[in-house]
Amino acid sequence: MFQDARHSQIIALVTFLILGVAQRDWTLDPPGVLLLGLACLLTQAALSRQPPQSPAGKSALITALGLTVLLRSESWFGLPVAGCLGIGSKFWLRVRGKHLFNPANFGIIAATLLGLPVWVSPGQWGEEIWTALVFLGLGGMVLRQVGRWETSGVFMGAYGLLEMGRNLWLGWSWDVLAHRLMSGSLLVFALFMISDPRSIPDARWARAGWAAAVAVLTFVLRNNFALSTAPFWALFLLAPLTPLLDYLWPQERFTWTDPSPENPNP
Amino acid sequence: MIIKLLWIVLLSLSLLLVGAERAWAFCGFYVSKADASLYNQASQVILAHHEDQTILTMASDYQGQPQDFALVVPVPTVITRDQVQVTEPALMERLDAFSAPRLVEYFDRDPCEPLPIMAPLTMRAAVINGPINRALGVTVVDRFTVGEYDIVILSAQESQGLATWLRRSGYQIPKGVAPLLQPYIRQGMKFFVARVNLGNYQRSGYQFLRPLQIRYQSPKFMLPIRLGMVNATGPQDLLVYILSPQGRAEVTNYRTVQVPSGEEIPLFVKQEFSSFYKAMFRTAYERENRNVAFLEYAWDTNNCDPCAAAPLTPEELRQAGAFWLDEPPSDQDSRFAAPGSTFITRLHVRYTRDKFPEDLMFQETANQEFFQGRYILRYPYTGDATCAAARRYRQQLPQEYEHQAETLAELTGWDIQGIRSRLGRP
Numbered sequence: 001m002f003q004d005a006r007h008s009q010i011i012a013l014v015t016f017l018i019l020g021v022a023q024r025d026w027t028l029d030p031p032g033v034l035l036l037g038l039a040c041l042l043t044q045a046a047l048s049r050q051p052p053q054s055p056a057g058k059s060a061l062i063t064a065l066g067l068t069v070l071l072r073s074e075s076w077f078g079l080p081v082a083g084c085l086g087i088g089s090k091f092w093l094r095v096r097g098k099h100l101f102n103p104a105n106f107g108i109i110a111a112t113l114l115g116l117p118v119w120v121s122p123g124q125w126g127e128e129i130w131t132a133l134v135f136l137g138l139g140g141m142v143l144r145q146v147g148r149w150e151t152s153g154v155f156m157g158a159y160g161l162l163e164m165g166r167n168l169w170l171g172w173s174w175d176v177l178a179h180r181l182m183s184g185s186l187l188v189f190a191l192f193m194i195s196d197p198r199s200i201p202d203a204r205w206a207r208a209g210w211a212a213a214v215a216v217l218t219f220v221l222r223n224n225f226a227l228s229t230a231p232f233w234a235l236f237l238l239a240p241l242t243p244l245l246d247y248l249w250p251q252e253r254f255t256w257t258d259p260s261p262e263n264p265n266p
Numbered sequence: 267m268i269i270k271l272l273w274i275v276l277l278s279l280s281l282l283l284v285g286a287e288r289a290w291a292f293c294g295f296y297v298s299k300a301d302a303s304l305y306n307q308a309s310q311v312i313l314a315h316h317e318d319q320t321i322l323t324m325a326s327d328y329q330g331q332p333q334d335f336a337l338v339v340p341v342p343t344v345i346t347r348d349q350v351q352v353t354e355p356a357l358m359e360r361l362d363a364f365s366a367p368r369l370v371e372y373f374d375r376d377p378c379e380p381l382p383i384m385a386p387l388t389m390r391a392a393v394i395n396g397p398i399n400r401a402l403g404v405t406v407v408d409r410f411t412v413g414e415y416d417i418v419i420l421s422a423q424e425s426q427g428l429a430t431w432l433r434r435s436g437y438q439i440p441k442g443v444a445p446l447l448q449p450y451i452r453q454g455m456k457f458f459v460a461r462v463n464l465g466n467y468q469r470s471g472y473q474f475l476r477p478l479q480i481r482y483q484s485p486k487f488m489l490p491i492r493l494g495m496v497n498a499t500g501p502q503d504l505l506v507y508i509l510s511p512q513g514r515a516e517v518t519n520y521r522t523v524q525v526p527s528g529e530e531i532p533l534f535v536k537q538e539f540s541s542f543y544k545a546m547f548r549t550a551y552e553r554e555n556r557n558v559a560f561l562e563y564a565w566d567t568n569n570c571d572p573c574a575a576a577p578l579t580p581e582e583l584r585q586a587g588a589f590w591l592d593e594p595p596s597d598q599d600s601r602f603a604a605p606g607s608t609f610i611t612r613l614h615v616r617y618t619r620d621k622f623p624e625d626l627m628f629q630e631t632a633n634q635e636f637f638q639g640r641y642i643l644r645y646p647y648t649g650d651a652t653c654a655a656a657r658r659y660r661q662q663l664p665q666e667y668e669h670q671a672e673t674l675a676e677l678t679g680w681d682i683q684g685i686r687s688r689l690g691r692p
Contacts (some may be wrong), residue, residue, distance in 0.1 A: 117632035
């Protein structure tokens with residue numbers, strides 16, 4: 001079952017969703033979530049000309065779950081449109097056959113830029129330590145399988161160091177730093193978005209440098225521009241560097257499972 | 267090997283976070299010019315915000331002598347004379363009244379009569395160019411008088427210098443405040459310092475100090491609560507009324523949680539709604555681990571249902587800072603919100619130093635969903651009714667009373683036996 005890391009990603013995201021709804025009184029709009037799932041699966045099926053139950057459908061499901069966990073909307077169309085845009089970006093925005101953006105990330109930013117009634121609630125997770133450990137544990141499970149763990153590690157490490165430096169310079173007590181880093185949406189971002197092996201640089205060192213750049217930009221956007229959705233913007237803005245890094249440091253491209261003729265698409 | 271290393275790093279990080287030093291939270295802090303002990307236990311703030319524009323109105327329950335009042339608030343930008351004004355105290359009361367948690371009363375209909383008669387009735391919860399001093403590194407950026415306040419805008423280079431400047435200028439600032447000034451100085455923030463101009467105050471004829479209102483442009487949509495925790499002895503209550511043309515506002519660095527609402531509670535609560543609400547709030551606060559912001563109200567200011575007070579007029583909203591009412595709506599606003607509409611969010615934050623290490627950060631969202639803290643009193647039908655439905659109705663009543671008693675006990679933490687005996691039940 002865990003041959004394909006997407007299975008553990010799906011389990012982890014569903015767990016977060018259940019925890020969020022049960023423990024964190026998230027108000028989800030079930031028809032909206034259902035529509036989002038359908039929108040993602042159908043867009044994937046239509047654009048890849050493969051049935052929704054094909055392996056690539058799992059990626060579409062992960063995008064839908066990621067958006068459900070991170071993005072909020074009060075209208076019925078906000079999430080599904082974000083989902084369609086995200087999945088669509090995998091097919092429309094490609095460089096040498098590799099998609100440029102993480103689909104959920106693209107969905108969040110495109111929906112925001114288009115002025116759709118959607119928003120990200122960075123505070124919705126709270127900061128309880130157990131939540132963080134659950135996150136780390138489940139995230140680790142996924143990351144170890146995918147083999148792209150260093151992206152999350154470098155991002156969190158670099159971001160943590162930058163925040164630590166800022167904390168020292170400003171003279172805040174350490175609990176301020178802890179509070180800033182114990183953000184649920186930051187962890188979901190680090191574990192599930194920036195580590196998406198299909199849209200990040202293929203070479204390990206290129207990936208590490210790129211993840212550090214995303215951390216620096218996140219830090220600047222959050223602290224200098226007071227942007228609560230800083231990591232999503234940072235990833236969106238730096239994602240176009242991936243083809244350049246892949247060109248400079250070519251490496252075998254990641255596939256979810258062994259490449260096979262019936263799974264040529266994302 | 268590398269995975270192992272990563273886990274060690276992650277584990278140490280989490281241990282560091284668990285063991286992090288519990289260093290020992292309105293806006294800014296009140297300082298005294300005399301030796302009076304001042305504590306700001308409850309404050310009310312209006313934040314009218316859209317895009318990068320913020321109008322902050324601050325009121326406190328300051329009880330001391332006006333000559334002893336002083337206020338220091340870090341602000342993101344330099345504030346000039348035309349960015350400051352005083353507002354009527356009644357404004358804050360209007361916003362409070364309009365958005366306060368409410369009791370609603372419903373009267374059960376005659377079970378033999380199919381037509382419903384509802385009579386909602388509401389009650390309010392009683393809740394709550396100057397010289398440069400180079401040696402100290404403090405620059406008096408501006409100095410002016412607005413209404414009964416003398417205002418100084420300070421820019422500083424280091425905290426000790428600022429603390430010394432304030433002390434020398436006759437402000438008795440709380441002990442231990444200097445290190446807390448540092449982070450604001452280093453973020454390039456300025457300090458808004460206000461004290462009472464006694465002559466103007468006496469001429470104004472007001473009994474209380476009026477709220478101060480500051481307008482500024484900055485992407486920072488926040489309230490500095492850290493300084494206010496310096497002279498606090500216990501938890502402090504802050505009511506924030508956020509006005510936005512877009513929709514609900516929420517806290518981005520703490521959870522925003524809705525207060526329990528919509529529950530049916532026993533009729534005797536009508537006489538003690540205030541103590542009910544306080545107990546209920548305290549219970550919810552404890553249950554949420556004392557580190558969340560509570561949403562008490564979110565509604566379009568044009569209407570209410572039921573109304574705890576008459577809807578706010580455009581003039582009142584303008585006074586409260588809703589600057590967008592004077593501007594033509596942009597494309598983005600008009601797409602989803604009615605042009606010229608204002609959404610109000612009432613957040614109730616009870617904060618302490620250990621649970622709120624960071625200042626409050628906010629964001630406006632496109633969320634237009636209404637919410638209100640609302641508690642229901644249901645009066646049983648007491649008229650003559652002899653049909654079969656009436657018999658069933660009377661048989662069900664004891665169960666409903668019991669359910670209301672249990673709800674009340676759960677919401678407030680009050681003793682269930684005490685509630686039952688007040689209801690005349692065993």
